[in-house]
Amino acid sequence: MFEHVLSFIIFLPIVAGLLLLATPANRTVARFTGTAISLAALVLSLDLYTKFQATGHLEFIENIPWVESLGINYSLGVDGISLFILMATSVLLPMVYFIFSTKEKGYYANLLLVQGAMTGAICATDMVLFYIFWEVMLLPVFFMLGLYGGEKRLPATLKITLYTIAGSLLMLAAIIYLGVSYHAQFGEWSFAMDKMANLNLEGRVAALAFFGFMIAFAIKIPLFPFHTWLPDAYTEAPTATTFVLSAVMAKIGVYGVVRFVLPVFDMEFARYAILLAYLGVIGMMYCGIAAIAQKDFKRMLAFSSASHMGIIALGVFCMNVQALTGSIYQIVAHATSTGVLFLFAGVLEQRTQTRSIADLGGIAAKAPVFALYFAIAMLASVGLPGTSGFIGEFMIILGAIKFNTMVGVLAGTTLIVGVCYMLWMFQRVFYENPTPQSEGFKDLSLVEGLTFLPVIVLIIAMGIFPNTFLKKITPSTELVFSQSEPAAVHTAAVTPVQVPGLNLEKN
Amino acid sequence: MEHSVTYLGLIPLFPLMGAVLIGLLHVFTCNRRKLPEMLYGLLACVGPVLSFIMALKIFFALKGMPADERFLSQVAFTWFSVGDLHINMGFLADPLSSLMLLFVTLIGSLIHIYSIGYMKGDKNFGKFFSYLNLFLGSMLILVLGDSPVVMFVGWEGVGLCSYLLISFYSDGTDNVLAGNKAFIVNRVGDLGFVLGMSFLFWGIGSHGFDYMSLKANVHHLAPGVALATCLLLFVGATGKSAQIPLYVWLPDAMAGPTPVSALIHAATMVTAGVYMVARFSFLYAHVELAGTIVAWVGILTALLAAIFGMFQEDIKKVLAYSTVSQLGYMFAGVGVAAYSAGIFHVFTHAFFKALLFLGAGSVICALHHEQNIWKMGGLKKKMPKTYITMLIGALALSGCPPFSGFFSKDEILYSALASGHFGIWAVGVLVAGMTAYYTFRMMFVVFHGEPRDQHAYDHAQESPAVMTVPLIILAVGALFAGFLNLPAIFGGDQMVSHWLAPSVTEHHPHTGLFVEIIAIGASVVAFLIGIKAAYSRFGKGAEEPNFSGFADFAYHKFYVDELYDAVIVQPYKRVGAAIWKTIEPNVTDAPVKSVSTLYMLLGSAFKILQVGYVRVYAIYMIIGLSVMSLFLSQTLN
């Protein structure tokens, strides 16, 4: 069984979800099934984590030919980069079932489906398979958002769906282009990710394919200025969906860049990295500043999430191992901080029936445990040392300085930007005097407290003992750059797009 | 000599564990039944006291070593390691950090004890001590960290704790705002720190990013990068240590409980900047320009804060500006490469400033949280212990020989003069006079003269022993700490300077006795003039003045807060609103919207074309056919 553990982690939730939808199960059964299956996936993932060798290469490989004439395989595998996103998915999603109960069965079924699809996208090592999971993971979100979202859910649903599909279809064209190029250059069909690094891509079409990938990922991440679907979708979506979107799905966009764009399009990447890095930085500042103007705490968190994603994406564009590792680390950290903040926002909304910051106040005194949890997640989100948020952010800024001083300095402002809106919100919601809505605020129940506890512990543990986690990531990230070593030789000949900014070496 | 030990990590761990324990106890009990305050108090004091004992142990361990090999280190574990970047969770105790450790833990412990009395009856008693312990723990990490990154943990930690403690009375909006301000302004500084670290790392960090390795490789650093690093790190220091232009948070930080102010101003937090510059003395010594900039920023801050201090009416704000001003001195000291003098001033300042704050707290407590000095007066009789101890503190602050402040401040001014920074020295002397003036203005108004608020005066009484005993201990420190670094001219042997010598890169200029006497003389004269001026105006009781002209301007702190608000805060908020209300829907989202609009328009156009007349469809076919024929004849020829 263990050689197929990835398939199990992927298809257990999918099959369970489909069964739930197909049978007249009631919502208690659905919730129970969801809990059990997601816990089962967690157990499998933990087992996988402990057995992971950290060689830097893919492990737990499964490979079954599918469309042999085109070299499409059902192939799975994880390396240090995907392992962490996989773990974030498996660890975080079970929480949802414990926290929110007043929903229909389809809600749980969709959650299971999205979990399976996301895991599939993370583990797939064939581009076509990846694409299939990539698209499939949008569908449950579409239904969850449309069925269980807030009042203005329909425009938000349409926008996120059309926007992301538009991007991903462009990626499909790019994927096919890669497959065809591989056929042209090596005489055999293949869509395997690891083979694509051997491709020698040049010219205008290659640049277009690069943008095909980049736009798809930029929309998913979302990178400025492709983020406009985000505030509405995050705000209107039910909490669990927002959580899934921000904690995992957005990360798969970043993961895609690392997996596809970085090894395959080394030339284009070297040429456009600076532009993309600026987009990341601008997005971070833009969304961070916009967050301060929000009156709805969920929307504020949405902007905050977008702001952080800008920084995470930046780490990938900096083309050095510190920044990349920082990004991967920050992916998990962000999932545990901002992602969890969305869950807390859901708890707030559930108990006070409002999302307006102005309607709340004084909750810290009413609910000290909740306030403590919230504060820890918030501090992780603003990157306080000792929490998970710091390590990644620090390494990204460090790497960005190396990449381009100007970008690095701007990236550093995330320290300030993040803290501004977070403290402002914390002040309004948790400090000051209670309002009628928050007057009877109940603290977290024992079950809720225990459910969140692992994440809170994880936030602290990731801040204090990051190396236990990094040990599994770094072999893979270091490999990304050692693999493109020969490419680096000819990327040296590439003139990057001219953007103002100092270079450290020139100082 | 065995330099590797295993107990360094315990020093910050004691208070941190206390913080976690107390915090959890508080969180889980505060809304049910209250635990006795004494339990929290005891738990809270255990950590700092144990740390203090450990600090003594370390001090003596170091003392037992040969002077140039005085260090202890501990690598607890690898914190993170990626590529060239290896960061250990490591601790380093050398003379510099051991000195810091000693007084931080000592004063920290005293403040903890004092707080038991001060916070009596507060509903968040447990929370307060949890924060206080956390604060001290962070500071100890900052002091002990063996690399800039570990230091940064404490650096940010104290920032966080200052936020938590300043907004401790969290139902008041102003308090929380003050907390926010402290955290955000500190974050601005932290940005500088992080960027500085990054530059340093890419410059020389690949061989190891701890102080030892950095010191060994500092000569490889390109001059430009070195200057940038120094200045960026100094930006961090201005944030933490409240220097121009980031000093604005410190006076507002008075919103927190008074022991917190004492802690922030004396033992932790604000001295971190000075300590950091001293830590990086090898770097600053490498770039002279950076040092000069540091010194000038410091001394100008000292001047500015002294001006503000002369017109404050809140007893704590007077002290707050005096702190900013004294910090300016310290930076002037480290800026002119007199690191030991700067650190010595940190050391003495810790005693007398803690003393003054705790004394002020005692006064405030006695007057039921009245802080306006113009509502006080004549308290000398009611609170003799407080008065005497505070007087000692005030004399030390003003630089009256032989109190501790005199020696340390004098050392700085002398160093400035000796190293040829005449301007800095001159401003320093001026500020010394102003310091004496505003300090004694406060003393005279509060303790002398007639009571201005009879009702409050009648109810005022001396504080309990748990508060006064720390005052007395601190007073002893404020009196005698100066003798530890007695310069040769007074027959001393500059113990502290020699102790610190292995840790900091400095060279003592050799000047004649004449210069030294000028420096001392000028300081004493300035002190005397200042105290005379204060006495003549406030010595026999004075009424609250109405400010006008420059005084009014200074009373309003040159409107710097308002300026920042108008230039930075409000525009920032407006930009945020503009992005959300205007830019996002009309600019960023415009392409998306216009595409969908275009799409719908084209859709309705095509709908019109479906007219329903079959003849027209035939015409479409013929038109299409004709166009295609044309096209064909074009392409095929």
Added chain:
Amino acid sequence: MTNDLMLLLPLIIVGVGAIALMLASAYKIINNTSAALGSALVFAVAFLVQLSFCLKGNAVLFSDTFNGILVANTFSKGAGLVILACGLFTSLSSQTYFKQNDFCSPEYYSLTVFAASGMLLLTMTQELISAFVALEIMSLAIYILVGYNRKNVVAAEAVLKYLMLGAFAGAFLTMGTAFVYGQTGTTQFAKIGQYIAANGFTQSPAIIGGAFFILVAFLFKAAAFPFHAWVIDVYDGASMPITGYMATGLKTAIFAVFANFLVADAQLHAGWITFLFYVSVLTMFAGNLIAIGQYSLKRMLAASGIVHSGYLLIALVAVSTEAFSGAVIAYYLAAYAAGTLGIFSALSYLSGKDEKRVTFDDFKGLAKVRPYSAAAISIFLLSMAGIPPTAGFMGKFYIITSAIDAGQVTLAVLGIISSVISMWYYLRLIINMYFYEAEESFADTVPSSLASACTFALAFCVFAISLYPLAI
């Protein structure tokens, strides 16, 4: 000879079955239901026979059978399979449809089978006049089926439009055939190809003009821009199962003969590439733009049919004349047929009496009342939209791959953009079904029926086809 006839067996079965059904209904031997089942039986038997031929492996290319008029290769067999399956599902869902509509007579099913025989012949034909005859066999049957509801003026209008424009296009086909015959002296694809290979395509205006006219006729039947305008109205006027039949079976047959004609010679194909490029792009976009403005589901599906014709034209542009297998086209047709037929069979039982529910709004909240039907419809829509893991996605994937492989990157990208645009109107129906409260209970729909069985079988097919690996 026996072997040749064996390979024609499906066609023979269908033809004989059609005649038998016609006679039986003329003599009133059978009622509507048994006619439906009878036609379904004919289709099923023919389908199984065809399937057994397909599974038997590579058939011999017998170019001289019937003097080179017909051919039975993998492509024609695959297309034949699709057509027979379409016929089968159409018959079955018609049976349910006529439980709610009362204009049925047993001849209806006979005509369905007749149409299928024309389609089958069309897939196999290798000659212009037999193509014309097959086309007309198919079309005449379909004309009648479109106007079958004689009491309905809309159906009459639809048949008028279809017949008039169809005959108009048929005239072009004959004129084109005449030109090609005049220049080459033959009407067989293979010999035309030889002639062009020997003498060059661009040299002779008669061939160019003739081929152009033939293409116009095919493009008309395939509903390509600018010959698409009739499709919307005719599909709208026809009854549900027939609309589905037209959209799938007829299209399959047309694209089969289209492809067979185009690959007759490399020069012929090359000569039309640029032309077809623009036609396919315009077809996709025109279809999309028409579709977004529609309120009626049938009209929307008709317009989406135009878009899919555009994709198939991409495949035609990208086919290789040397090693033509038609696998991509056949796969796409199968995938498209599964989706479209599925929707129409679902609509056959959901639309109610006299097709009273046909607009988007009529299906609001369907998921609350009929969750499984709504789920099936969503699957079909997603397949048509090309969302994985449905057959529609794989079909689109193969088409785009073949286009890029043939160097048509621009066309591929435009195809992708078009499918982004198409997403909106497919999603619109899903949104209506799922995200609104039910306005009515759909109580009058036939609860469990042949049509619903077809629907779920097709929903299963959508996934099954997607997993079936294709050998290009």
Added chain:
Amino acid sequence: MIHSYLYLSIILFCLGVVGVISRRNVFTVFMSIELMLNSANLAFIAFSRVHESMDGHVLAMMVMAVAAAEAALALAVVILLHKHKSKLDTNVFSLLKG
């Protein structure tokens, strides 16, 4: 000689096209289509003569047969339409549009 037949055929074809797109009467339209088909037949016969084979004649016969079937259907449709609206103007039948 062949050219004359071809010109005639093309002229007839064009007349048919013009008839289809310009006339509104259903009958006239169908007659125009018949004209087009017959012009094609003329071309077939003429080409048959050029190639000196009988193929063209066969083809013409085929086309005539199909045209006859179509015409029969067309007449049925005409009757149907007349029953509905009592008019044979094609513009009357424009319920389906948009």
